[in-house]
Amino acid sequence: xxxxxxxSTDRRTYHHGDLRRAVLSAALDVIAAEGPGALSLRDLARxxxxxxxxxxxxxKDRTGLLTAIAAEGFGLLADxxxxxxxxxxxGVRYVRFAREHPAHFQVMFSPELLRAEDLExxxxxxxxxxxxxxxxxxxxxxxxxxxxxxxxxxxWSLAHGYATLLLGHNLDHQLGKEDPEDTFRALTAMxxxxxxx
Amino acid sequence: xxxxxxxSTDRRTYHHGDLRRAVLSAALDVIAAEGPGALSLRDLARxxxxxxxxxxxxxKDRTGLLTAIAAEGFGLLADxxxxxxxxxxxGVRYVRFAREHPAHFQVMFSPELLRAEDLExxxxxxxxxxxxxxxxxxxxxxxxxxxxxxxxxxxWSLAHGYATLLLGHNLDHQLGKEDPEDTFRALTAMxxxxxxx
DNA sequence: CGAAAGAACTTGTCAATGACTAGATTCCGC
DNA sequence: GCGGAATCTAGTCATTGACAAGTTCTTTCG
Numbered sequence: 001x002x003x004x005x006x007x008s009t010d011r012r013t014y015h016h017g018d019l020r021r022a023v024l025s026a027a028l029d030v031i032a033a034e035g036p037g038a039l040s041l042r043d044l045a046r047x048x049x050x051x052x053x054x055x056x057x058x059x060k061d062r063t064g065l066l067t068a069i070a071a072e073g074f075g076l077l078a079d080x081x082x083x084x085x086x087x088x089x090x091g092v093r094y095v096r097f098a099r100e101h102p103a104h105f106q107v108m109f110s111p112e113l114l115r116a117e118d119l120e121x122x123x124x125x126x127x128x129x130x131x132x133x134x135x136x137x138x139x140x141x142x143x144x145x146x147x148x149x150x151x152x153x154x155x156w157s158l159a160h161g162y163a164t165l166l167l168g169h170n171l172d173h174q175l176g177k178e179d180p181e182d183t184f185r186a187l188t189a190m191x192x193x194x195x196x197x
Numbered sequence: 198x199x200x201x202x203x204x205s206t207d208r209r210t211y212h213h214g215d216l217r218r219a220v221l222s223a224a225l226d227v228i229a230a231e232g233p234g235a236l237s238l239r240d241l242a243r244x245x246x247x248x249x250x251x252x253x254x255x256x257k258d259r260t261g262l263l264t265a266i267a268a269e270g271f272g273l274l275a276d277x278x279x280x281x282x283x284x285x286x287x288g289v290r291y292v293r294f295a296r297e298h299p300a301h302f303q304v305m306f307s308p309e310l311l312r313a314e315d316l317e318x319x320x321x322x323x324x325x326x327x328x329x330x331x332x333x334x335x336x337x338x339x340x341x342x343x344x345x346x347x348x349x350x351x352x353w354s355l356a357h358g359y360a361t362l363l364l365g366h367n368l369d370h371q372l373g374k375e376d377p378e379d380t381f382r383a384l385t386a387m388x389x390x391x392x393x394x
Numbered sequence: 395c396g397a398a399a400g401a402a403c404t405t406g407t408c409a410a411t412g413a414c415t416a417g418a419t420t421c422c423g424c
Numbered sequence: 425g426c427g428g429a430a431t432c433t434a435g436t437c438a439t440t441g442a443c444a445a446g447t448t449c450t451t452t453c454g
């Protein structure tokens with residue numbers, strides 16, 4: 001439909017074609033490389049080849065853009081966690097999600113950057129929360145112990161901490177050339193030292 | 198020595214007296230309340246009752262201020278972890294540190310905000326790392342399993358994830374009115390289900 | 395004691411940014 | 425093909441970080 005490439009900077013048409021996606025995509029690149037603090041709406045506009053105020057039409061403001069990213073992230077996480085074959089594998093997928101979508105992950109857990117009451121955000125987050133809870137409650141009660149709530153917090157804390165430290169390059173030294181996912185499996189095997197899945 | 202209060206906004210003397218501490222302190226308040234992104238050197242200067250360029254004399258720039266905060270944080274963490282009576286208690290202290298110094302904690306693990314090569318930062322971080330390693334290696338090998346490196350990553354991930362989720366208010370719902378530290382103890386008791394300390 | 399050296403702070407300036415407003419262009423339903 | 429809505433442009437303002445140059449206080453040392 002539009003002759004313009006969604007991320008190219010030259011454009012003959014008045015309408016971009018898919019500016020929303022182009023801005024989101026550029027934002028994810030910037031965040032992954034330099035963090036959310038380096039985000040500049042005007043810079044994103046330049047990358048997309050549009051005027052400095054164009055992004056605001058799609059996201060309202062900087063907070064709106066970040067909120068959209070977080071909501072998208074929770075949706076992706078819910079998809080990744082859905083129908084995980086066991087708690088262990090859910091943890092692995094949580095870590096994999098963080099590695100594949102580092103920008104989303106970072107923004108999702110930076111509440112001070114987000115519009116907390118945003119409907120898309122809260123519903124997406126609730127979905128992801130359900131998927132997590134599902135992964136905990138469906139596991140064999142004999143394996144996870146009597147308290148599902150405690151087990152859920154433990155699993156989430158472990159996966160979240162590992163993912164966070166990984167993204168912050170705090171485990172580089174101890175991991176060496178190992179595959180982070182394999183190491184995470186080994187780690188959970190050690191903790192739940194008779195884990196079935 | 199100086200008649201001026203270190204955080205008051207009115208000041209008769211040309212010299213503030215302890216501007217460095219005043220700026221650091223105000224910065225910690227802002228970060229704890231609104232995150233590092235809300236930090237403004239000019240705002241901190243206003244709070245301290247000095248001119249807009251005064252803070253730069255002590256910290257060079259925004260990154261310098263955040264780097265100083267991170268370095269201080271790693272120092273405080275090393276102190277908190279030093280001589281912890283066992284791995285479990287070290288974890289509890291890690292979580293306690295995050296709750297008592299949320300701004301430090303947040304900045305310490307945001308590498309994109311810091312001057313990575315800063316000497317004070319790297320040495321302080323190394324000290325804290327030593328304290329953590331110490332806590333892992335001194336624990337009874339029969340309790341932690343054969344692989345100290347894996348055990349260390351597991352313990353750090355668990356404590357770090359729990360602390361992070363706690364600060365992001367992601368555990369509020371499941372914790373209710375419980376004491377977060379007690380819950381963390383219960384959580385570790387469940388995982389290392391015969392933990393001695 | 396006093397002067398030089400340096401630390402602590404001020405004032406002025408510039409480019410960049412977020413947010414807002416008003417207006418131009420294109421798209422779409424009828 | 426017409427009218428309203430969506431998309432994008434252009435202009436503006438207050439705020440900020442960074443830097444340069446000057447002022448005031450403190451300390452050192454001859």
